Structure formats: structure tokens, C-alpha cells
Amino acid sequence: MKNEKWKFETKVIHVGGEPDPTTGAIMPPIYQTSTYVQSSPGEHKGYEYTRSHNPTRTRLEECLASLENAQHCLVTASGLSASTLIMHMLPKGSRILCGDDVYGGTYRLFSKVFPDIHQFKFVETTNLANLEKEMESFKPALVWLETPTNPLLKISDIQAISALAKKVKALTVVDNTFMSPFFQNPLDLGADLVIHSMTKFINGHSDVVGGALMMNAQELRDKLFYLQNAIGPAQSPFDSWLVLRGIKTLAIRMKAHEQNAMKVAAYLESHPKVERVIYPGLKSHPQYELGKKQMKGSGGMITFFLKGGISESRRFLENVKLFALAESLGGVESLVDHPAIMTHASIPKEVREGLGIFDNLIRLSVGIEDIDDLLQDLDIGFAKV
Ligand SMILES: *Cc1c(COP(=O)(O)O)cnc(C)c1O
Numbered sequence: 001m002k003n004e005k006w007k008f009e010t011k012v013i014h015v016g017g018e019p020d021p022t023t024g025a026i027m028p029p030i031y032q033t034s035t036y037v038q039s040s041p042g043e044h045k046g047y048e049y050t051r052s053h054n055p056t057r058t059r060l061e062e063c064l065a066s067l068e069n070a071q072h073c074l075v076t077a078s079g080l081s082a083s084t085l086i087m088h089m090l091p092k093g094s095r096i097l098c099g100d101d102v103y104g105g106t107y108r109l110f111s112k113v114f115p116d117i118h119q120f121k122f123v124e125t126t127n128l129a130n131l132e133k134e135m136e137s138f139k140p141a142l143v144w145l146e147t148p149t150n151p152l153l154k155i156s157d158i159q160a161i162s163a164l165a166k167k168v169k170a171l172t173v174v175d176n177t178f179m180s181p182f183f184q185n186p187l188d189l190g191a192d193l194v195i196h197s198m199t200k201f202i203n204g205h206s207d208v209v210g211g212a213l214m215m216n217a218q219e220l221r222d223k224l225f226y227l228q229n230a231i232g233p234a235q236s237p238f239d240s241w242l243v244l245r246g247i248k249t250l251a252i253r254m255k256a257h258e259q260n261a262m263k264v265a266a267y268l269e270s271h272p273k274v275e276r277v278i279y280p281g282l283k284s285h286p287q288y289e290l291g292k293k294q295m296k297g298s299g300g301m302i303t304f305f306l307k308g309g310i311s312e313s314r315r316f317l318e319n320v321k322l323f324a325l326a327e328s329l330g331g332v333e334s335l336v337d338h339p340a341i342m343t344h345a346s347i348p349k350e351v352r353e354g355l356g357i358f359d360n361l362i363r364l365s366v367g368i369e370d371i372d373d374l375l376q377d378l379d380i381g382f383a384k385v
Contacts, residue, residue: 008067008181008182008251009251009252011063011066011067012063012067012247012248012250012251013248015062015063015066015067016028016058016059016060016061016062016063016064016066016244017059017063017244017248018059027245028056028059028241028244029055029056030056030237030238030241031050031054031055031056031237032237032238033050033054033237034049034050035048035049035050036048036049050234050237051229051232051234052229052234054234054237054240056237056238056240056241056244057075057234057235057237057240059240059244060075060235060240060243060244060247061073061074061075061212063244063247064181064196064202064212064214064247065214067181067182067250068176068181068185068186068187068194068214069185069187069188070187070194070214070215070216071215071216071217071218071221072214072215072216072218072220072221073212073213073214073215074212074213074221074224074225074228075198075210075211075212075234075235075240075243076210076211076212076213076228076233076234076235077209077210077211077233077234077235077236077239078197078199078209078210078211078233079103079105079177079195079196079197079198079199079209079210079211080105080106080109080197080211081211081233082195082196082211082212082213082233083106083109083195083211084109084231084233085213085224085227085228085231085233086142086173086193086195086213086224087109087110087114087117087118088227088231089220089223089224089227090118090141090142091141092117092118093117093118093119094118094119094140094141094142095118095119095120095121095138095139095140095141095142096110096118096119096120096121096140096141096142096143096144097121097123097134097135097138097140097142097143097144097170098110098120098121098122098123098143098144099122099123099124099125099144099145099146099147099149099154099156100122100123100124100125100355101146101149101150101151101152101154101355101356101357102122102144102146102149102150102175103146103150103175103177103197103343104150104339104343104344104345104346104347105346106144106146106175107122107344107346107347108346110122110144112346121134121138121140125145125147125154125156125161126154126155126156126157126286126287128157128160128161128164131161131164132164135164135165135167135168135170136168139168140165140168140170141170141171142170142171142172142173143161143165143170143171143172143173144173144175145158145161145172145173145174145175145191146174146175146177146178147174147175147178147184148178148179148280148291148299148301150177150178150301150343150363151301151303151337151339151343151344151357151361151363152278152303152355152356152357153178153278153279153280153285153301153302153303154286154287155280155285155287155290155291155294155295157290157294158172158174158184158186158189158190158191158294159189159190159294162186162189162190162191162192163190166190171192171193171220172186172190172191172192172193173191173192173193173194173195174186174191174193174194174195175195175196175197176194176195176196177195177196177197177200177201177330178200178201178299178301179295179297179299180196180200180201180202180250180254180299180330181196181202181250182201182250182251182254182296182297183254183258183295183296183297183298183299184294184295184296187214187215187216189294192215192216192217192220193213193214193215193220194213194214194215195211195212195213195214196211196212196214197210197211198210198211198212198243199211199328199330200328200329200330200331201250201253201254201257201300201329201330202243202246202247202250202330203242203243203246203247203330204246204247204249204250204253204330204331204332205242205246205331205332206328206330206331206332206333207242207246208239208242208243208246209239210235210239210240210243211233211235253332253368254297254299254300255297256368257299257300257366257367257368258281258297258298258299258300259371260300260366260367260368260369260371260374261279261281261298261299261300261301261302261364261366262279262281262298263371263375264302264364264366264371264374264375264378265277265279265281265282265302266282267375267378268302268304268378269282269284271382273306273307273308273382273385274304274305274306274307275304275305275306275307275360276304276305277302277303277304277305278302278303278304279298279301279302279303280295280298280299281297281298281299300329300330300365300366300367301329301363301364301365301366302363302364302366303361303362303363303364304361304362304364305358305360305361305362306360306362306385307360308360308385309359309360310359310360312360312385313338313359313360313362315381315384315385316362316381316382316384316385317336317338317362317381318384319380319381319383319384320336320377320378320380320381321377321380322334322369322373322374322377323335323336323364323374323377323378323381324336325337325338327342327343328365329363329365330365331365331367332367332368333367333369334364334365334366334367334369334374334377335364335365335367336362336363336364336365337362337363337364337365338361338362338363339352339357339361339363340352340357340358340359340361343363344357
């Protein structure tokens with residue numbers, strides 16, 4: 001069931017969420033099967049083996065494609081396995097120009113796993129003139145953007161960069177995990193491929209690991225589907241079902257994340273123990289105007305620098321309670337992360353500090369709890385610093 005005029009709030013519940021045609025069950029069944037019966041060799045109903053296709057996963061792919069205004073979607077077992085498929089799609093020896101402040105696991109994949117196969121260059125992507133020069137000299141086959149970045153929340157101009165990439169015949173990939181399809185749609189801005197870690201906002205309940213790829217070009221879809229089947233990182237039917245369940249509230253969750261994050265960011269910005277706050281919704285954000293132009297909201301992630309160093313950070317992190325100290329982000333519950341020790345530890349210290357990820361940098365994933373309780377929790381943390 002699909003209606004092009006439906007708004008996001010309707011699509012997220014109904015596309016791929018149709019009642020089961022055989023029983024009328026309002027909720028889709030979990031097709032917990034590895035294989036499917038054939039009436040004659042090669043004659044089947046479109047499903048042969050769950051590594052290739054599964055009806056529960058198909059529903060999720062239909063829903064996600066509609067949310068990103070994409071023709072196609074492929075759902076994978078994790079965000080990083082989706083990234084891996086993109087790397088395997090490129091001919092050996094391809095050049096990849098990648099943003100310099102990407103998710104730690106993406107950095108590890110590109111700098112440790114794939115350098116024998118491809119050539120990578122990490123560059124600052126907020127300076128367009130500089131990026132254009134890099135594209136002309138490096139001649140990449142693919143430009144990899146994360147916007148906003150993790151953890152510095154730098155915003156890159158998807159429309160301008162996709163146009164520059166087209167001129168040098170490079171594909172543009174955007175990791176849209178932080179905004180989710182609710183706040184940003186990179187394909188509409190000219191990107192060729194969107195990647196999500198569904199583990200984060202899309203599923204939103206911190207109980208599944210998953211990834212998704214969205215694209216319009218049939219050729220890209222076919223190449224990536226071939227690799228997904230040949231390599232094998234398809235998501236399990238149960239996990240796809242959990243994401244189908246979690247995604248239904250994506251629209252209201254994203255609004256609630258943003259509302260709370262706006263208030264937490266304002267609180268932090270006026271706090272005497274805070275050196276600096278980075279949040280796309282604050283006028284003080286270096287790319288505030290660009291963010292307003294390409295994003296429909298500012299999301300639930302906040303980065304701030306505490307006055308002090310590692311010991312002050314530790315005291316803060318050990319004393320907040322509602323903000324659970326944990327890796328990951330995007331769940332209904334608030335989380336706090338110390339990138340230098342936790343999520344970004346795989347990036348060498350000199351590189352990390354060169355980017356601005358210092359020991360007093362703290363990242364918040366603001367959940368959808370009551371805002372007064374969240375602010376009080378932060379008060380307790382600061383009181384111990
Ligand atoms: C978590 C994350 C990933 C990796 O996804 P997994 O599901 O953990 O494999 C990629 N990009 C960003 C921005 C992330 O936050």
C-alpha cells in the first residue's frame with residue numbers, strides 16, 4: 001500500500017505496515033524461515049532463501065525507501081556491513097574522499113580494513129573551495145560524507161558537494177544516521193546513496209543492530225543487492241520485525257528528541273562549567289544557516305566541552321544517572337558518551353585532537369524523558385565537578 005501524497009507520519013506507519021493478506025493480522029508476521037517451497041524447480045513466489053529475500057525484511061525495505069523518497073532500499077545486519085557492501089562495489093584501487101570527522105567504526109573500516117584494496121583520503125568537508133581542489137587533484141570514485149558529523153556535528157553542504165562530485169564523475173554517499181529520514185533526505189539534495197545505522201534513531205529502542213542503504217539508480221541497487229546476497233550480511237527476520245515495530249514512532253520520537261535537545265543545549269550554553277556547546281539548533285553553531293537550509297530539524301545529539309580535562313569529565317560522567325554512560329545513540333533513553341575513551345578510541349590520539357576531539361568533549365544523545373528530570377540529572381553531574 002503506497003500513496004505518493006502521504007506525509008511522513010502516515011508513510012512510516014502504513015508503507016510496509018499493511019495487514020497480513022492471508023489472516024488479516026494488523027501487525028505483519030515474522031517470517032522466521034530460512035527457505036521457501038517451490039512448485040517446480042525455479043518456480044516460486046519471489047522468495048527462495050532468506051539470505052537473499054525475506055518478506056519481513058521486504059516490508060521494512062519498502063517503508064524505508066518511502067521515507068527517504070528513494071526508489072530502492074536494502075536492509076543489512078549492521079550499519080558497518082552496509083558500508084562494507086559499498087566498498088566492495090567499487091573496482092579495486094578506487095579512490096575514496098572521506099570526511100575527516102566520521103563515525104569511529106567507519107574510520108576504522110576505511111583506515112584498517114580496506115587500505116589494501118582502495119585508497120582513502122580524509123578531508124575537511126565544510127570548506128567547499130578546499131573540497132573542490134581536493135576532488136580535482138585526488139579524482140575520487142566516491143565521496144563519503146557524514147552530516148552532521150560524529151561527534152563534532154559539523155554540517156556539510158550535500159547539494160553543493162553532490163554537484164561538485166558529479167563534475168568529477170564521483171558518487172556521493174551520505175551517512176544520514178544522525179538526522180534520520182525525518183529531518184534530512186540526502187537523495188532529494190542530489191546524493192546517490194544514503195546509508196543509515198538503523199541501530200540508532202530509526203529503530204530507536206536500543207534493542208537491534210542494523211543498517212540500511214537507499215538509492216534511486218536501479219544499477220546501484222542491483223550491484224549492491226548482488227553483493228548483499230553473495231557476501232551475506234542480510235538482517236534476520238526477527239530484527240527486521242523489531243525495526244518495523246520501532247520505526248512506527250519515528251516521527252513523534254524525532255520531534256521529542258529535538259524539543260528536549262533544544263532545551264538541554266540552551267541550558268548547557270548558559271552553564272558556568274561549560275566551555276562550549278555544539279548543537280545544530282543553536283545560532284552559535286558554525287553552519288547554523290546551512291543546517292536550516294538542508295535539514296528539517298536539528299536532531300537529538302549535542303556535543304559540549306566541559307571546563308577542565310579528563311578528571312573533571314570522569315566526575316561528571318560517573319555522577320549523571322538518567323544519562324546512562326554507554327556507546328551508541330538515538331534510543332528513547334538518554335545516553336552520554338566520552339568519545340576520546342569510548343566510541344572514538346580507535347582514532348589515534350594525535351588525529352583525534354587534530355580534529356578537535358579532546359578529553360573534555362562529552363557527547364549527549366538526548367532521549368525523550370521529561371525535560372525537568374533530564375536537566376536535574378545534569379545539575380547533579382555538574383555539582384560533582
Ligand atoms: C553507529 C553508526 C554507524 C555504524 O552502524 P552499526 O549499526 O553500529 O554498524 C555508522 N555511522 C554512524 C553515524 C553511526 O552512528
